[in-house]
Amino acid sequence: MTTVMKRMRGWLWRKCREEDGASTIPFVIIVPAFLVLLMSSLEQGILLLRHVMLEHAVDVSVRDLRLGTWKDPTHDEFKKVVCSRAGIIPDCENVLLVELRPIDTTTWSPLNTGPVCVDRASPMEPEDMPEFEDGEGDQIMLIRACVKFDPVFPTTGLGFYLPKDNTGAYALVTMSAYVNEPDLGGS
Template identity: 45%
Template sequence: MIRFIKCAARSCKRLLRREDGNASVEFIVIVPLYLTLLTMSVELSMITLRQTMLERGLDIAVRDIRLGTGTNPTHDAIKRRICEEVYVIDDCFNSIKLEMVPSDMRNLTTLGGEAMCTDKEETGTPVLSFTPGQQNQLMFLRACAKFDPLFPTWQLARSLKKDNSGQVAIVSMSAFVQEPL
């Protein structure tokens, strides 16, 4: 029995001195960290892409309104124009909500408060304050879109503010002046 214990102790010492498993240990420690960073960077890049495309779509829609001198745009027409430019938001027309209010340049009023976004769990809600405005009137337009994160259980998506259905909101705002005829 003592002989067996001495033999086992020598074998253990030999195993502890060996270095041929070092690469495996490094791999096991580094790869999960690398994959976590990779998935978080993919998630962040998709959020940034959606935000950028929403900004671009809103800017193009507002430009069309400014250049369409004298035309009063409708809620659905603006929404449709934004969605034509936003390629990365699924079901854009139903995922986006617009608010547009006029403002007096001498007594500035803005789109204060939090943006009202769509919610999967709500029944259809009416259009929020959406006033097309008159000629030479300053208008504020806010678009809010909801989307599902790519990796909802990972750290980045868990740290984002979500609604009851697990969707994240992105908001874009713009201002323009209704040009006269």
């Protein structure tokens, strides 16, 4: 029995000293970390691109409201305009919600809720829709837009750590404030 053990120990010792496949070990250690970094960079790039396009589309669309050239817009009309200007948001009209409301300058009361986003798990009821009121002249207005996206790599890197809802989507929110132009011909 001892000769079998000696042979086995000798064989194991020779295998441990061999340098065949030595370059594989650093490759196996470094490549997963590099791939996570690459996937996180791609996720971050897409996230930022979508956010910048949403910010730009809302800003350009709000200009018409700010100047008073667009009277009594509806939520759906405004959403269509934002989506046509955003370009890179997939299924934009179904994942975008816009809230537009005046700010009370006598009390300066803060917003009582966070941004309202689409609930992709169930259809939106009319009472769940955010406020959309274009306000009067010289009134301070707040606009918030929320879009939901699925991460490109939901189980790796940044996509894993993004705060997600029950459907696995993360929200991008843009917010802005502006003052309506004074009414023409007012007293």
